Amino acid sequence: MPAMNEMQCDLLVIGSGMAGMAAAMFAGQHHIDTVQVGITGEINFASGLLDVLGVHPQDQGIPWEDPWAGIRQLIKDTPDHPYARLGVDQIQRAMDTCIAFLKSAGLHYTTRHNLNSHIITPAGTVKTTYAVPHSMAAGAQALASKTPTLLVDFHGLKGFSARQIIETAGRRWPGLKQLRLAFPGTRGELYTEHAARSLDLAANRKALADLIRPHLVGAKAVGLPAILGIYRTSEGVTDLEHQLGVPVFEIPTMVPAVTGLRLREAFEQRLPATGIRALYQQKVWDAMVLPNGEFRFSAGGLAPETTIKARGVILASGRFFGKGLRADRSRIREAIFDLPVVQPKKRALWHHKDLLQPSGHPINRAGLETDEHFRPVDEKGQVIHPRLHAVGSILAHQDWIRQKCGSGLSIATAFGAVDAYAQLSRQ
Amino acid sequence: MQTQVLIIGGGATGTGLARDLALRGVSCVLAEKQDINAGASGGNHGLLHSGARYVSSDPASACECKKEGRLLKSLAPHCIEETGGLFVAVEGDDEKYIADFPDICANAGIETHAVDLERAKEMEPALSEKLIAAYAVDDATIDPFKLSLDNIAHAQQLGAILLRHTQVTRFEIHRHRIERVFLRDHVTGKETVMAPEIIVNASGAWAGEVASLAGADIDMVYSKGSLLVTQERISHRVINRLRQPTNGDILVPGGTVSILGTTSERTESPDAIYPAIHEVDHIIEQGAAMMPVLGSTRYIRAYCGVRPLISSGGLTDDRSVSRGFSLIDHGKEDHAVHNFITISGGKLTTFRLMAEKTADLVCRHLNIPEPCRTRTEPLPNTVDARWTEPGLAPNQWIRNNNPEDMLLCECEMVSQSVVDTIVASLRRRQGRPDMKAIGLRSRIGKGPCQGTFCSLRVASYLYDSQAFSGNEGVDQLRTFLQERWRGQRPLLWDMPLVQAELMEAMHCGLYGLELEQ
Numbered sequence: 001m002p003a004m005n006e007m008q009c010d011l012l013v014i015g016s017g018m019a020g021m022a023a024a025m026f027a028g029q030h031h032i033d034t035v036q037v038g039i040t041g042e043i044n045f046a047s048g049l050l051d052v053l054g055v056h057p058q059d060q061g062i063p064w065e066d067p068w069a070g071i072r073q074l075i076k077d078t079p080d081h082p083y084a085r086l087g088v089d090q091i092q093r094a095m096d097t098c099i100a101f102l103k104s105a106g107l108h109y110t111t112r113h114n115l116n117s118h119i120i121t122p123a124g125t126v127k128t129t130y131a132v133p134h135s136m137a138a139g140a141q142a143l144a145s146k147t148p149t150l151l152v153d154f155h156g157l158k159g160f161s162a163r164q165i166i167e168t169a170g171r172r173w174p175g176l177k178q179l180r181l182a183f184p185g186t187r188g189e190l191y192t193e194h195a196a197r198s199l200d201l202a203a204n205r206k207a208l209a210d211l212i213r214p215h216l217v218g219a220k221a222v223g224l225p226a227i228l229g230i231y232r233t234s235e236g237v238t239d240l241e242h243q244l245g246v247p248v249f250e251i252p253t254m255v256p257a258v259t260g261l262r263l264r265e266a267f268e269q270r271l272p273a274t275g276i277r278a279l280y281q282q283k284v285w286d287a288m289v290l291p292n293g294e295f296r297f298s299a300g301g302l303a304p305e306t307t308i309k310a311r312g313v314i315l316a317s318g319r320f321f322g323k324g325l326r327a328d329r330s331r332i333r334e335a336i337f338d339l340p341v342v343q344p345k346k347r348a349l350w351h352h353k354d355l356l357q358p359s360g361h362p363i364n365r366a367g368l369e370t371d372e373h374f375r376p377v378d379e380k381g382q383v384i385h386p387r388l389h390a391v392g393s394i395l396a397h398q399d400w401i402r403q404k405c406g407s408g409l410s411i412a413t414a415f416g417a418v419d420a421y422a423q424l425s426r427q
Numbered sequence: 428m429q430t431q432v433l434i435i436g437g438g439a440t441g442t443g444l445a446r447d448l449a450l451r452g453v454s455c456v457l458a459e460k461q462d463i464n465a466g467a468s469g470g471n472h473g474l475l476h477s478g479a480r481y482v483s484s485d486p487a488s489a490c491e492c493k494k495e496g497r498l499l500k501s502l503a504p505h506c507i508e509e510t511g512g513l514f515v516a517v518e519g520d521d522e523k524y525i526a527d528f529p530d531i532c533a534n535a536g537i538e539t540h541a542v543d544l545e546r547a548k549e550m551e552p553a554l555s556e557k558l559i560a561a562y563a564v565d566d567a568t569i570d571p572f573k574l575s576l577d578n579i580a581h582a583q584q585l586g587a588i589l590l591r592h593t594q595v596t597r598f599e600i601h602r603h604r605i606e607r608v609f610l611r612d613h614v615t616g617k618e619t620v621m622a623p624e625i626i627v628n629a630s631g632a633w634a635g636e637v638a639s640l641a642g643a644d645i646d647m648v649y650s651k652g653s654l655l656v657t658q659e660r661i662s663h664r665v666i667n668r669l670r671q672p673t674n675g676d677i678l679v680p681g682g683t684v685s686i687l688g689t690t691s692e693r694t695e696s697p698d699a700i701y702p703a704i705h706e707v708d709h710i711i712e713q714g715a716a717m718m719p720v721l722g723s724t725r726y727i728r729a730y731c732g733v734r735p736l737i738s739s740g741g742l743t744d745d746r747s748v749s750r751g752f753s754l755i756d757h758g759k760e761d762h763a764v765h766n767f768i769t770i771s772g773g774k775l776t777t778f779r780l781m782a783e784k785t786a787d788l789v790c791r792h793l794n795i796p797e798p799c800r801t802r803t804e805p806l807p808n809t810v811d812a813r814w815t816e817p818g819l820a821p822n823q824w825i826r827n828n829n830p831e832d833m834l835l836c837e838c839e840m841v842s843q844s845v846v847d848t849i850v851a852s853l854r855r856r857q858g859r860p861d862m863k864a865i866g867l868r869s870r871i872g873k874g875p876c877q878g879t880f881c882s883l884r885v886a887s888y889l890y891d892s893q894a895f896s897g898n899e900g901v902d903q904l905r906t907f908l909q910e911r912w913r914g915q916r917p918l919l920w921d922m923p924l925v926q927a928e929l930m931e932a933m934h935c936g937l938y939g940l941e942l943e944q
Binding site for chain 2: 055063124127158159161171187319321350354355356364
């Protein structure tokens with residue numbers, strides 16, 4: 001058996017979804033000696049849109065124009081929601097910090113004067129979100145002002161039909177026209193990542209602009225599926241706008257999408273520069289608390305290969321899709337420490353018979369209960385370990401999917417937990 | 428719309444009857460309020476019984492099963508896989524039942540062969556180590572969707588008309604005859620009136636409701652049975668538990684998967700039935716006693732049907748109700764309706780016989796001396812029904828090797844060209860293409876992702892091919908996903924729960940389908 005690598009750190013961040021990335025980022029800004037572990041996968045499924053709060057109360061499906069007013073109401077109505085541990089100012093600061101960080105990594109986001117924006121989806125529905133990638137901002141603007149727009153789709157790109165969007169959204173957004181193109185140099189199925197890599201190159205953008213230009217007649221904007229580059233998207237959008245003479249924007253595609261890949265690349269490339277030691281090809285295999293109160297983990301890809309000793313932990317392992325929670329036929333468990341999980345009494349209560357029941361499925365509110373420092377607590381409210389914090393979607397009493405608060409929840413709780421860890425460490 | 432016979436109900440019996448009548452030259456319209464096999468005909472094991480299961484409770488049915496099973500194997504081989512079957516007992520099972528089984532079978536004329544335990548384990552490696560008895564029987568499996576789709580397609584070729592999503596709402600009765608029938612198309616909302624000579628109620632579990640429209644009283648017992656689909660095929664043969672029929676004691680291979688069932692639970696109504704979580708758990712526990720792997724394998728889907736049983740009063744166990752069928756000539760009753768017939772009860776295995784007996788009665792009423800031809804004429808293997816077969820779409824796709832024919836359902840490898848042919852065949856029969864109908868006629872949405880990815884791909888493809896317009900795609904997605912959800916919900920633990928979370932994140936988190944009420 002090969003010898004295990006050994007690592008020692010102050011703080012171990014477990015998870016590399018949005019919450020884990022945000023926690024590592026905040027830890028870096030606090031100059032905490034941090035290791036981050038977690039196989040990156042889930043973030044590839046990100047739409048790229050950063051929600052903070054779209055809907056509340058969810059059974060009435062009411063979208064908020066002002067997410068901060070929505071959060072104030074949410075905290076008032078559901079004081080056990082993780083947002084209630086923070087308050088609006090901290091959530092705003094967390095979002096601002098994260099958006100600035102992503103900008104420093106070359107991924108630009110736009111917000112609408114602190115209000116929510118609305119984005120058209122490939123299903124032709126309208127999605128309420130907070131910060132939109134710069135490449136999608138003109139789309140929010142065009143939808144809001146019903147700008148006559150040419151929607152471009154591509155032969156071979158499955159699950160993205162401009163005609164579907166036009167037919168479905170036609171009533172709220174008249175003046176849409178379809179242009180179906182063959183992506184230059186391809187036949188058969190078109191993969192978004194392949195197309196995006198190709199459009200990072202100016203020559204390929206020119207070829208695309210040349211195909212679009214003759215069809216611009218009357219269009220005041222051009223919408224495309226999210227394939228405008230991976231590393232130089234803003235530059236690509238500006239270039240196309242320059243060539244076409246009208247605003248150009250992206251529309252999210254089915255996931256996994258390049259929008260998620262851009263986020264992953266931005267974090268993965270920028271975090272090490274802030275001193276984070278990252279193990280993105282490894283996951284935690286087992287965990288124990290040593291007699292001195294510190295943690296010891298083994299981590300690895302296909303088998304344990306690294307031993308990590310850490311003083312404290314931020315658990316950002318996600319829910320079921322992220323493998324932070326696991327369920328068998330009778331109950332839900334937390335995967336690494338077997339922490340207590342607040343959950344419905346039995347499986348029959350996990351999900352409604354109706355998939356789209358407006359109030360949402362009770363299982364989505366299952367998760368970890370914490371104190372005000374985001375430290376998991378047991379049934380009696382006792383902190384389980386003084387330096388074990390949990391953040392993101394694994395937390396109980398939220399329904400990020402229906403409330404449209406996924407990114408905000410991840411980023412803000414990571415901000416709160418890292419801040420609490422830093423403060424408690426100083427005491 | 429002119430027709431001699433109106434058939435109500437598009438299950439195995441109704442579609443079989445349409446073909447039988449059409450072969451005798453009788454014109455008929457089949458009205459189905461949902462789609463083909465929406466009731467028990469689509470909610471069963473797909474088991475072509477040897478008869479051995481019914482030997483002790485219902486020897487007459489057992490014998491019918493045996494004869495019909497043989498006939499179908501020769502006439503509709505493309506719908507059938509001749510898997511053979513085993514009856515197996517494990518430690519703790521009733522030893523008297525085991526000991527009596529071969530003789531009771533022999534008395535009913537059902538062949539069995541004792542199988543050495545070692546040999547049985549070689550034949551079916553997943554069998555329990557606690558096996559104590561095994562008998563081979565002549566069970567086979569049948570694809571009930573292909574069967575009904577082929578029956579109706581052949582009937583349509585011969586001139587019969589199928590009205591999907593069309594419900595009978597009212598009968599107008601004069602002098603003990605149904606003079607006019609009022610129907611409503613649930614998609615378009617259009618009302619039609621018909622004046623058929625004979626009306627046949629083949630609506631399965633809904634037979635009581637339909638009969639009551641004519642003032643007739645049928646005392647139905649609604650016995651729900653739930654079944655589970657595994658991700659992989661567990662056995663080569665049909666595996667029956669060798670004991671008095673009860674819950675979770677049959678495992679039936681179905682192409683690339685296996686189906687484990689069933690349960691028997693009274694329900695108040697045949698509508699809006701769901702496989703329940705306690706049923707799922709019970710089936711798994713029972714199945715695992717026969718084959719331990721059933722306790723840990725991944726399940727893809729649960730579904731259920733309501734057995735159309737006609738009560739004879741004072742029942743305690745619904746499995747003791749005769750599985751034979753009832754053919755009721757309502758002209759012979761107190762409140763006689765002379766041109767109204769009900770066919771109900773029975774089993775998938777005996778659907779052809781039920782259709783034959785019903786058609787005989789219809790022809791007597793109409794004074795048509797034509798004999799039954801479904802007993803001798805093979806069931807054509809039609810294009811309309813072919814895509815229900817697992818493996819066909821991928822084989823064809825690989826063989827054609829056409830990069831322009833892209834896969835819409837990647838789990839089951841169903842490509843655009845398959846969707847095109849299904850849409851064309853629905854259109855050819857004046858039907859409107861909808862995602863549920865396409866799902867019913869293919870393997871789309873039936874793999875591990877249960878529609879997570881393929882639903883939007885199919886919807887956008889249907890927009891691109893001009894099949895959809897306006898904002899109907901949103902409703903189509905909602906309806907398609909809800910239909911998938913009905914079968915996923917009781918099985919959401921481990922990986923299926925992971926999959927379901929992703930599905931909700933996409934369809935609610937990003938597309939906001941729950942907000943588009």
